[in-house]
Amino acid sequence: MRSSSLDAIAGAQLFFKCENLQRSGSFKMRGATNAVFSLSDEEAARGVLTHSSGNHAAALALAARDRGIRAWIVMPSDAPQIKRRAVAAFGGEILLCEPTMAGREAAAQELILRTGAVLLHPYDDDRIIAGQATAALELLEDVPDLDLVLAPVSGGGLLSGTAISTKHLRPAARVVGCEPRNADDAARSLAAGRIEPAAKSRTMADGLRATLAPRTFAILRRLVDHVALVTEEEIVEAMRLLWDRLKVIVEPSGAVAAAPALLHKIGSEENVNAAQQNQQKKIGIILSGGNLDLDALPFGRAAS
């Protein structure tokens, strides 16, 4: 999607890849589809499982249904009702567990032993990363001369795939990961040269709270030029601009990648004139998803 008014605000030509309009409401459908359809018939027959409770879970349920196999989603017993509904709507089988990492892993292990189901990690998996890479691939097929590609970073699956596609098809383009300042472990990890643990995240971007895996960390170190940090206020401001001008629903995590371009943050962190830097540039922005609770918006009055 394009928007002349957002272009004017950014002082650049913006090209939005709308993964919020993707099936299941996020880019996670790409990786989940690739992983599920990469399984042998024998593996597939045993079903798949994951213990993410967010967009990957919904996508995996839908991808499994597409292949006609079972998908179990291990979820903490305190997971929000809205996430359970999304998974159930796509035919996923929810397995509630103690709301701890140990509880999750024990429940997943028990299920794997009992059923032989294949565990599909949300990002620490080459098949998943290859799937996520198709978003930037399609964007570059449409706009081959992008100068810069922005994608959010959490566990690093989408950003790894974005960087692989971009640096292959358009080596001259910069790839910048975008992360909430309140969940800045990817920026810290890349600066330190080793995976840093996440602080207790207090970001509204609930899709961006995971930490890098060694697999994604290695790809990002090699191919990503910079990580831009975005405050909570900037997430709301970017989200509002996207809703208002593009007329599409973008979740907070999805808006994180648009914020640096819309709010002139690109370049300013590298001490160059941001407005001048953006001028006439072609910027690809991956709006990663559109799943959010309409009762908990950062704007709007109380429900009527």
Add this chain to the structure above:
Amino acid sequence: MRSSSLDAIAGAQLFFKCENLQRSGSFKMRGATNAVFSLSDEEAARGVLTHSSGNHAAALALAARDRGIRAWIVMPSDAPQIKRRAVAAFGGEILLCEPTMAGREAAAQELILRTGAVLLHPYDDDRIIAGQATAALELLEDVPDLDLVLAPVSGGGLLSGTAISTKHLRPAARVVGCEPRNADDAARSLAAGRIEPAAKSRTMADGLRATLAPRTFAILRRLVDHVALVTEEEIVEAMRLLWDRLKVIVEPSGAVAAAPALLHKIGSEENVNAAQQNQQKKIGIILSGGNLDLDALPFGRAAS
């Protein structure tokens, strides 16, 4: 746009024509463009004006800018700031007047006498109606075998154009106008066989408060099969479903045309089994616009 989950809810195949994604944020861009570009060079040089304050005003300003001519928008002095901003953003010149119909007309007349500008009525104009007709035209080019087309009705420009395109290209398809129950003058007018005055409208669908003109009334009488009425609660419910599943921003007026299909109201007013009636049917729905104030949503918490 399509949505398998909305299809499942409706028990029908729904094809959404997303005029919320149209330039200026509504279908009004179609009529305004056709009218502005239908003017002779001599007429165009004098500029255009209107005294609508809603989507037509913004569209006319943008269409005039596209042609490189002036557009004056006569607005009541109490018009919401957000509407003034939209017009100004597209280069429209705002002329404030007394907030009465007499005040509007006096201001418009004075301007016409002074400048020779061409008054372009928001719907009582064949060029405007012809422009609005292209939304259904494009929809039927994409889906030639629609059984039913739903469009909102206010002054009747969009519904007239929708009916003309549909009955010409696909005579077998039914055309149903959709109107808030709290602004039901079109339904009353068609039932009475004469234009009935609007009651004082208390609908959140602020784009649907106008009344029919003789021109649009005559077209609707001839070509529209039915007018479905939608309550305020149903508008919110339809809007919420569209936001949640299509992931696009649809204004209340735009959601009115989706409500009868999503909430199984089609047919039930004609005493047939609505669910059965919808089954397997192909329904085209014109989502007329996406302009609304994000600070005044019918859902969401107080602003952070």
